[in-house]
Amino acid sequence: MTTTSATPEPSKARTGALRHKPTASNAPGAAMPTNRRLNRTSTVDPLSDRATQALIRKVLLPQESGDKGRGSQTPIEELLPPLTSRNDVDLQLYAFLAIVLREFVQSWYNKITPDESFVAEIIHVIAHCTRALEQRLRELDLESLLLHEIPEILDRHITTYRSTHPDQTFQPTLVNGREAYHALWPLPLLSPVPISGDPITTSKQLRNEAAYRQLLVQAVLTVLLPTEDLENPCLTALVEQIFSELIIGNAIANKAVQPWLLFEAICIVERVLAEKRQGSNGLKTSGVETHLRSPRSWSVQGFFVSIIQFALISMSAIRFAFNLITMSSSLPPRRPMVSDKKLAPEVSVTDNQSTPPKVPVLSFSAWSCLGNVIELQSRMPWLGGFLSLLQLEVTHGPGRVAGLDGVLDR
Secondary structure (H helix, E strand, C coil): CCCCCCCCCCCCCCCCCCCCCCCCCCCHHHHHHHHHHHHHHHCCCCCCHHHHHHHHHHHCCHHHHCCCCCCCCCCHHHHCCCCCCCHHHHHHHHHHHHHHHHHHCHHHHHHHCCCCHHHHHHHHHHHHHHHHHHHHHHCCCHHHHHHHHHHHHHHHHHHHHHHHCCCHHHCCCCCCHHHHHHHHCCCHHHCCCCCCCCHHHHHHHHHHHHHHHHHHHHHHHHHHCCHHHHCCHHHHHHHHHHHHHHHHHHHHHHHHCCHHHHHHHHHHHHHHHHHHHHHHHHHHHCCCCCCCCCCCCCCHHHHHHHHHHHHHHHHHHHHHHHHHHHHHHHCCCCCCCHHHHHHCCCCCHHHHHHCCCCCCHHHCHHHHHHHHHCCHHHHCHHHHHHHHHHHHHHHHCCCCCCCCCCCCCC
């Protein structure tokens, strides 16, 4: 008789994954607000117009910054006086002005009183100066300024510097080039010449430079500001200090014209251009080429095609020059008309003498300055003499083709 013993079977292990109850830490909906907040903060560009407007409202319009409603905010151009005729330029200028006032004016003025009327008055004075300066720039002869007067100063500087800094290997005596330069071309704002190891001359030169900046700003403000603003000495003195010390002295002389900043600006521009160039090259090479081009070989057909293309280009250039010459007679003259002098009889004789006479375009100092920079007279004197003779013939020769208000000059 056989008996079977019933043995309990082992319990089978569950092969399924354990289920966890969703908690507040791993719930998918809990991380969404955080991600949204991160996305909102990461999308704000500190160099965008929105961030710039926020800076201007915080510094220059503190009474308006408390209003958080975006739809109820008044545009900045309606709250602040215009600096120029363009709103986009005003936005950048007001951002720069806000940084200057925050760092150098409000840092000590807010400790005295929380009143914002003084800062608002400074803004109105600066806005009046910028608008008057823009109006004068519109009436200025920019072509003569940029191509004749400034290159003339640069040409003189290059000539004086080269004559006072020769090659010391061929000089029997050592000459201090800096002192010789200031002896040939004395500049009050850069005198006396600072001597290395002598702090007295350095401090004198810095004081003369600061005094020259203040005199320059005073002369400009006297011309630009109205009489009622000039009668406020406290406000005028503060505006003079802002322009002479903070903008011209600190921002321009000590930073903007320094070699390291110029080198950094050139590197940034080159980096941006290189990125754009790489992006355009990547778009061009992204497509798959279906066939490879065979190397170009000389052929009679290609030679005749090149001749035809050269002939078409020459004909187009001749036609363009002919149309330009024929249309030059309808262009306005560069010299002031007689009617303009009759309309302004109050101009004194001294003003007429101080106004530099206009010269033809080919007689601008920019061409001689360019030749001096590349040392044309010493490297290729025959070419320099030929160009000078050609310039003399077309400006003062028969017909005066390139003379003042001539065919080519217009």
